[in-house]
Amino acid sequence: MKKLINAPESAVDEELAGMVAAHGDLIRVIEPNVVVRVDAPRQGKVGVISGGGSGHEPMHGGYVGMGMLDAACPGAVFTSPVPDQMLAATTAVNGGAGVLHIVKNYTGDIMNFELAAEMARAEGIEVSSVVIADDVAVKDSLYTAGRRGVGGTVLAEKIVGAAAEAGADLATVTALCQKVQDNVRSMGMALTSCTVPAAGKPTFELGEDEMEIGIGIHGEPGRTRMKLATADEITEMLAMPILDDLPFRQGDSVLAFVNGMGGTPLMELYIVFNKLSQILKGRGVSIGRSFVGNWITSLEMAGCSITLLRLDDELTRFWDAPVKTPALRWGI
Amino acid sequence: MKKLINAPESAVDEELAGMVAAHGDLIRVIEPNVVVRVDAPRQGKVGVISGGGSGHEPMHGGYVGMGMLDAACPGAVFTSPVPDQMLAATTAVNGGAGVLHIVKNYTGDIMNFELAAEMARAEGIEVSSVVIADDVAVKDSLYTAGRRGVGGTVLAEKIVGAAAEAGADLATVTALCQKVQDNVRSMGMALTSCTVPAAGKPTFELGEDEMEIGIGIHGEPGRTRMKLATADEITEMLAMPILDDLPFRQGDSVLAFVNGMGGTPLMELYIVFNKLSQILKGRGVSIGRSFVGNWITSLEMAGCSITLLRLDDELTRFWDAPVKTPALRWGI
Amino acid sequence: MSGATSISYDDVVAWINTFAATIRAQKDYLTALDSAIGDADHGINMDRGMQAAIAKLPGLPARDVGAAFKSVGMTLVSTVGGASGPLYGTFFLQFGTATAGRESIGVDDVNRALDAAIAGIQRLGKAEAGDKTMLDALLPARDALHAAAESGASLEEALARMAEAAEQGMLATTPLVARKGRASYLGERSAGHQDPGATSSYLLLKAAADTWSGSASGEAPG
Amino acid sequence: MSGATSISYDDVVAWINTFAATIRAQKDYLTALDSAIGDADHGINMDRGMQAAIAKLPGLPARDVGAAFKSVGMTLVSTVGGASGPLYGTFFLQFGTATAGRESIGVDDVNRALDAAIAGIQRLGKAEAGDKTMLDALLPARDALHAAAESGASLEEALARMAEAAEQGMLATTPLVARKGRASYLGERSAGHQDPGATSSYLLLKAAADTWSGSASGEAPG
Numbered sequence A, B: 001m002k003k004l005i006n007a008p009e010s011a012v013d014e015e016l017a018g019m020v021a022a023h024g025d026l027i028r029v030i031e032p033n034v035v036v037r038v039d040a041p042r043q044g045k046v047g048v049i050s051g052g053g054s055g056h057e058p059m060h061g062g063y064v065g066m067g068m069l070d071a072a073c074p075g076a077v078f079t080s081p082v083p084d085q086m087l088a089a090t091t092a093v094n095g096g097a098g099v100l101h102i103v104k105n106y107t108g109d110i111m112n113f114e115l116a117a118e119m120a121r122a123e124g125i126e127v128s129s130v131v132i133a134d135d136v137a138v139k140d141s142l143y144t145a146g147r148r149g150v151g152g153t154v155l156a157e158k159i160v161g162a163a164a165e166a167g168a169d170l171a172t173v174t175a176l177c178q179k180v181q182d183n184v185r186s187m188g189m190a191l192t193s194c195t196v197p198a199a200g201k202p203t204f205e206l207g208e209d210e211m212e213i214g215i216g217i218h219g220e221p222g223r224t225r226m227k228l229a230t231a232d233e234i235t236e237m238l239a240m241p242i243l244d245d246l247p248f249r250q251g252d253s254v255l256a257f258v259n260g261m262g263g264t265p266l267m268e269l270y271i272v273f274n275k276l277s278q279i280l281k282g283r284g285v286s287i288g289r290s291f292v293g294n295w296i297t298s299l300e301m302a303g304c305s306i307t308l309l310r311l312d313d314e315l316t317r318f319w320d321a322p323v324k325t326p327a328l329r330w331g332i
Numbered sequence C, D: 001m002s003g004a005t006s007i008s009y010d011d012v013v014a015w016i017n018t019f020a021a022t023i024r025a026q027k028d029y030l031t032a033l034d035s036a037i038g039d040a041d042h043g044i045n046m047d048r049g050m051q052a053a054i055a056k057l058p059g060l061p062a063r064d065v066g067a068a069f070k071s072v073g074m075t076l077v078s079t080v081g082g083a084s085g086p087l088y089g090t091f092f093l094q095f096g097t098a099t100a101g102r103e104s105i106g107v108d109d110v111n112r113a114l115d116a117a118i119a120g121i122q123r124l125g126k127a128e129a130g131d132k133t134m135l136d137a138l139l140p141a142r143d144a145l146h147a148a149a150e151s152g153a154s155l156e157e158a159l160a161r162m163a164e165a166a167e168q169g170m171l172a173t174t175p176l177v178a179r180k181g182r183a184s185y186l187g188e189r190s191a192g193h194q195d196p197g198a199t200s201s202y203l204l205l206k207a208a209a210d211t212w213s214g215s216a217s218g219e220a221p222g
């Protein structure tokens, strides 16, 4: 294992210390490992928090700041945080208008956030939760833990954060988050595995001519392993199930998000975007907004995911609204 | 070789097509492979262009736009672009106030930009050039091609682009670029090699317990190969030669830039930043501005570089000025 | 503990300590199992939690079995995260509720506590037998313990049968296609791998059987 | 071409074509050499340029040796990039200037053209003998050609000695520590590897010797 770390046990703590050293104007870190917006709580503003395992950076800590998250709870690498973190986050950002939990649909995340929400309610804080479950690679939700929350989470955090910043109340913010969830679909693939620092070796092994289609963001293997294909073929394999699922229709305008899993050069993401734009054109779907980069990652995994969000004026307006976080910043 | 490409020959072209599909509001691409700001040329504004091999994305194409570059010339992967590109770029962005070429100090880049500058002058365009050579890993410039241009280039492009946007004339913009060069130092290291698409195999091989110290950004091996060390030790190895070289002194304020080589998770960059901030504190150097991310890369190489720029009010102001490019955006 | 019918506070502490030591020893193995069908962290998660849990035991004020279990449960919830944190946390919290205020417990208490613990896990995780989870070790173990208790087996014998059933249940997860947890994303590909959580659950019950056999009431082994 | 003293337009075209074919055949080898002390693109760069260069030759209007060389030089400058683009571009542009308007050339012309080409490379790249660059093949080759011409050797013999000297020069780059180009960053570590540019320069001159021996004036070989 080759990593720029000192020890697996201290990696997340040192990462957070580094984030504060770099972005102390935007964030602070409180016990037990919660990244909080520097000016939280803001009276009368709905708090928006999220969290999940570490290793997906810049998600979530990189999205804490004006116009996006009020706090993020980073767990151990690929491990859902614990309820104490979500409770501390909820308490820290509660400005009296309630707190929204944006939860990715994983067994661990769901259970830990549920426990935290119960505790927060017991303390008199109004809490609502929206579960993001946008990964179309997971089928038959009857026989699975249900669709995973992947790329759509980043979009939800941005859009919902903007609404909360604009003063929307908890019910409105919650409904907006659900609207994002209802209109977003994703799918991902891997060219290589990643290595969890504490595990010390790659989570799975892939042959030099193999790839995994339908992976999540935790280095878990996908549904199918197949021979390596071209970027165009891979883009088709990811885009088609997404387009058919909602389904996206002729005339729709979408936010097209091509995401790198951490170890994929931007060059390759733009090659995928190029093909994706052709596929969308062929379907009569227009690209209203674009988003390309390593925004929700699996450590150093090579691979990509595609996320499409069906836009309307409201979603577009909140996507465009100013944001100022360590990772995402515009308009201010 | 595992890459999200269709063919090595078409990778750069398809990348550029993807960039236009994603960021058509900011950039366009003209023949022969030049990324141009969508509203260039702007009458009376000094044009700022740069260029170099592809594979360092988001540099340079991702930095074309308001407040940064007017055009960028992407060469083949790790290969300096050709004079025709720089000439086309120079012509496309010339608004009558002259054009600055920001050149990284590599034999190829220097010669190709020189040829292009001669051709542009022959066409009556005023051209000045500044060579960025900030890599302290290259010693004894008498016996080498001189220091490489690395991380300092990104900072120069941002700062100089802001000055040009603000209406500074060619002499001022050129002097400012030289000022950045005079006050910036960098050094990098690699945990893994990268693979040039057309070559198909890693440029060098590193053992599971080895690293290269003093690498450039072209997958070229470094000066020393040594046993893998901790993030703290590596940060010391990179920071000390930088600090001693200028030298940076007690009381200095710096822009601290921790850069990933493309395949390094943000988590690790923040761990490096954490240690760097401690080292700077120990030297009495304060961090005026921070910059962390994969901003000048070597394809999917794992590793990092540290760049320190000594700040004054002028440099800080231009660093903070609004910028709107595919990769870097704030203030607008 | 041939003939012993009661489990003391020290026995309980010994169980927890033995389980923590087992997890430490099997950390890489559990993580490797989780690599195959999950995200390669189960051993790491459980080890982090159990180390934190045993660190707190010496500081507990009273020799209250229920309080010890509750401390373990709360510590697991607060330090493990992932799916196993709330689930194992619940296991011990329910064990604690079922044994609150007791200085020692007998086989009937273990029976009731295990019932409550499993019910808690099912309330939270909504999994059933055959879903390829820790329940596939816990459910048959509970049934075996019930049956042994009804048939009048000794505590030692009952615990041995419980552990044996847990082991069988764990092994039987291998051919299953997962329907809950992270492994379910793999669909058919999850078959052919033993479930990590069922494995740690077997280790948990095996640690109980091992610790409580041969230890006379009030005597912690090793 | 025993006895032949002149090189025709077709001979020149044949040289360019042979060189392009050699580069294609040696592309991976040249790139591998560049992996060791550079950035793994020399073969790729040269092949891209030479393929573009030969594609233009059939379309040239007149049978002007100088124009053919200039076309190659301009194409290399416009398509290769990196260090080798301007350097090889200059080589051929200077060759073209030295032979402008000629329908055929002799050994003296080659001598003068080579002088000019090398001077151009040195003006641009500022390297000297022993810096571990293409010049370490070109400089001894030029000297050998001069000496052969002065000693009255036949064209065939002179070219053979030139290629032989280029090969020796190329081989002699291996122990050198690079002082110019990308390899210089490696310091002492650049020793022990043959220079890619010196290798392609040897191949260039070897292609001339091979093409122009055995070809009678006006007859393209192969």
Ligand SMILES: Nc1ncnc2c1ncn2[C@@H]1O[C@H](COP(=O)(O)OP(=O)(O)O)[C@@H](O)[C@H]1O
Binding pocket: A078, A079, A080, A107, A108, C034, C038, C039, C041, C042, C043, C045, C046, C081, C082, C083, C084, C085, C087, C121, C124, C125, C126, C127, C132, C133, C134, C135, C180, C181, C182, C195, C196, C197, C198
């Ligand atoms: N819904 C559930 N009910 C019971 N046990 C479950 C459930 N989901 C997962 N598990 C158990 O949790 C184990 C995985 O634990 P762990 O790897 O620590 O958590 P995570 O999956 O969050 O990484 C699985 O092997 C399985 O036995």
Ligand SMILES: Nc1ncnc2c1ncn2[C@@H]1O[C@H](COP(=O)(O)OP(=O)(O)O)[C@@H](O)[C@H]1O
Binding pocket: B078, B079, B080, B107, B108, D034, D038, D039, D041, D042, D045, D046, D081, D082, D083, D084, D085, D087, D121, D124, D125, D126, D127, D132, D133, D134, D135, D180, D181, D182, D195, D196, D197, D198
């Ligand atoms: N200053 C120079 N003068 C002459 N030849 C040089 C000089 N610098 C580099 N070279 C030659 O160029 C070769 C490398 O070419 P190439 O790999 O195509 O370019 P780059 O180094 O830009 O990737 C070297 O092997 C060397 O022979």
Ligand SMILES: [Mg+2]
Binding pocket: A053, A078, A079, A080, A108, C039, C041, C082, C083
């Ligand atoms: Mg996990």
Ligand SMILES: [Mg+2]
Binding pocket: B053, B078, B079, B080, B108, D039, D041, D082, D083
């Ligand atoms: Mg090159």
Ligand SMILES: [Mg+2]
Binding pocket: C034, C038, C039, C040, C041, C042, C082, C182
């Ligand atoms: Mg797991």
Ligand SMILES: [Mg+2]
Binding pocket: D034, D038, D039, D040, D041, D042, D082, D182
């Ligand atoms: Mg090269």
